[in-house]
Amino acid sequence: MRLSIQPVWIFLYGVVGVVGGPQVVVVGGGPVGLVVACDLAGLGVDVVVVEAEGGVSEWPKATTVHARTAQSLVRRGYLGDSEGGNSPRTGVDRGSVSVGFHFAGIPGLAISGPAGEPGPVLKCDQAELVSGFEKRARALGVTILRGHRAVGVREAEERVRVEMDGPGGRVDLLAEFVVGADGARSLVREAAAFGSRTYPATVSALAGDVRLQETGALVAGWHRTPRGWIVVKELGERRVRLRTLNCAGAYEGRHQPPTLAELHDEVSWIAGRDIGMDEPRWLSRFSDFCRLVESYRKGRILLAGDAAHVHFPIGGQGLSTGLLDAMNLGWKLALTVRGAAGEGLLDSYDRERRPAAQRVIDHTRAQLALMRPDAGLDPLRALFRELMAGASAESGVLASMVSAQDTVVPPWGPDASPWEGRFLENLALDTAEGRTDVIGLLGKGLPLLLLFGEKAEDFEEQARAWAGLLRVVRAEPVQGLPSEALLVRPDGYVGWAAGGGGLATALRAYFGEGEGACGGVAALGAACVLPGAVS
Known part of the structure; x- marks a missing residue:
């Protein structure tokens, strides 16, 4: 069943008097998409968020x-x-505060922030962030269509048509602009044929929450062996969150879902001993595949967050980079829609944020190079440990880079x-x-x-x-x-x-x-x- 925008608006969502649909459709109801929507709605723009998931995902993501x-x-x-x-x-x-962090798994990096x-x-768990952002978006009048999956996006007569499958069948939305904040496998990016620069995967990595069969089989922290890395976070009652890094090469079927047996074998191989585990709550696979689109804007379609850039998740910078995209884009797009933007304001979004994403890609790749389990890299790792010690100028450079406080x-x-x-x-x-x-x-x-x-x-x-x-x-x-x-x-x-x-x-x-x-x-x-x- 295909419905035009006006009947959808009046019948399904009770919005009366809206002709031709919202001013902006945001595809993706994660933290990046919701912040874009909040900033648009706060400046008087009619916004609809399209999200395939029926509710906030409880799977552990960025923290x-x-x-x-x-x-x-x-x-x-x-x-x-x-x-x-x-x-x-x-x-x-x-007051000014310093927090201990790491660089390439090497502890001792101090990240500081100014007073006030x-x-x-x-x-903060991503699920909590999404819940808070969604509450704010709804209070600002944003329509959030959960359980609706975007299946097509194309420009048509100075508008953008978003085709989506929902509980009632196929629905089309027409908007002045569309923002793709729909993640690394972005439908918006692919449908609009954005060009990208990519870096192929060279490592394989797994993650999951499991119960260890033996108390104390793994202790919390970052552990490097001659075969790779195991990162352990204790969750209580012998439950742990595990992440592995295998630098022997990329996994050929990296889009296939992992299994408990695979995680067990990988952890045991890296550790050099059998690590019994059971009761998995979730399992995931990732790699060091990187992507950066050639432009964040293509006509009336814009990208933000993982839809625009993907990198190895060392240092937890993905969420932060995407949210900075959102806060750069929101006010610029709002003023453009409201007719209060100077010529080139919206294009400055790409000019300002794409170099920042390239920088994140570059220094996460550099960190991965330091993490490779090659004994020949030990002197280099020792040097970085010295550079990060105390309040040295080099430590400040690395900390400002990881925290994006060096962005101008x-x-x-x-x-x-x-x-x-x-x-x-x-x-x-x-x-x-x-x-x-x-x-x-x-x-x-x-x-x-x-x-x-x-x-x-x-x-x-x-x-x-x-x-x-x-x-x-x-x-x-x-x-x-x-x-x-x-x-x-x-x-x-x-x-x-x-x-x-x-x-x-x-x-x-x-x-x-x-x-x-x-x-x-x-x-x-x-x-x-x-x-x-x-x-």
Whole structure:
């Protein structure tokens, strides 16, 4: 049965008066797709999320949110209150903190975060993240179609048609834009024929939750042998979560589901002794296959998260990289749909995020090279252990790379201020309305124009045409921040600073001609506090 969009909208979902479908369809209801949907809906865009799974998957997936991702999430109100002020914000630590991490399985890497930011490494199961994001999306009016599998995507007459199979049969949705956030085997990517650069698999790896037949047969931690790696996490009552790495070569049938017997044989072979196990709760297979699409945008179709990039999961950077995609894309696509985007704003998504994904692919491949069980690499591993010791400059470089705190977005023009493209840390600010901070001022999802000093009135006059879009705040000068004015993007990056060309020129580049084009932008609803996010 094939239904057109209008009967589907009125009959199945009770949305009356919507002609031609939503403005944006997001294919994929995981954390990346839901954050894109939340940021779009928060700025007044009609959004539908299409998700094949009928409910939130309880299978263990990603559990790590790295520093720059947590810093960006809290600025969008995902980790606590979004109004700022002096009250403590859930998940935000008011002092600088260092957390021990690893590089290529070598312990000793210290990842630090600035004062006033979330902890530098947040641990939260992906299922909890998805539940929190979905709750927020529904509160913002996002329609989430669970149990609907996208089977086709194609552009048609300045729209994109998404074909999907649902409980009632085949359904077509027409939208102005489609975002593919549907994972490594993305239907959107394949249907729209995105080109990709790929790196073939060279290793095989397994994962699963099992019960060990002998108490203490494996202890928690990272274990390297001459044949590979076993990573063990204790779950209690002899249950463990296992991950293996076999560097002998890629498994020929890597898309076939693994078995308990296969995991047992692999763990026993790597360990060099029999490791009895039973009662598997889940099993999975992965490798070091990598992919990066040639562009994140193809006309009215965009990709985010694993649909755009896949890499070896060392360091837990996949979830964080995808969420940074989402927070870069959401506001840009929203302003484009609302007619308040400058020429080239949406294309800047690819320009800013694809190099970041390439960097993740490169340094995860470098880590895998260090993990290969070749005794000839022992001196190199020892060198890296020394480099990571203490607070050395080399340790800081590696930590900033893994946590994405070294990410700087490219400037828009040749006369950019040195501040442009940098991430603005959470400064305390004294304003006419009282004491607040950067996190509190960005919580509504609008661009922020911070004005300091005597020229504030002049800058405010230059920005008058964009008054319906910008949040303009005058504040007392801040020590260590010499700029008289900063344009802060919703994702926390500085888009312009005084001394780097005219403010009106920058606003026009980002937001078009202004003059109230976005006057009806909706404010975000209440912040969504995520379980497990308290540091």
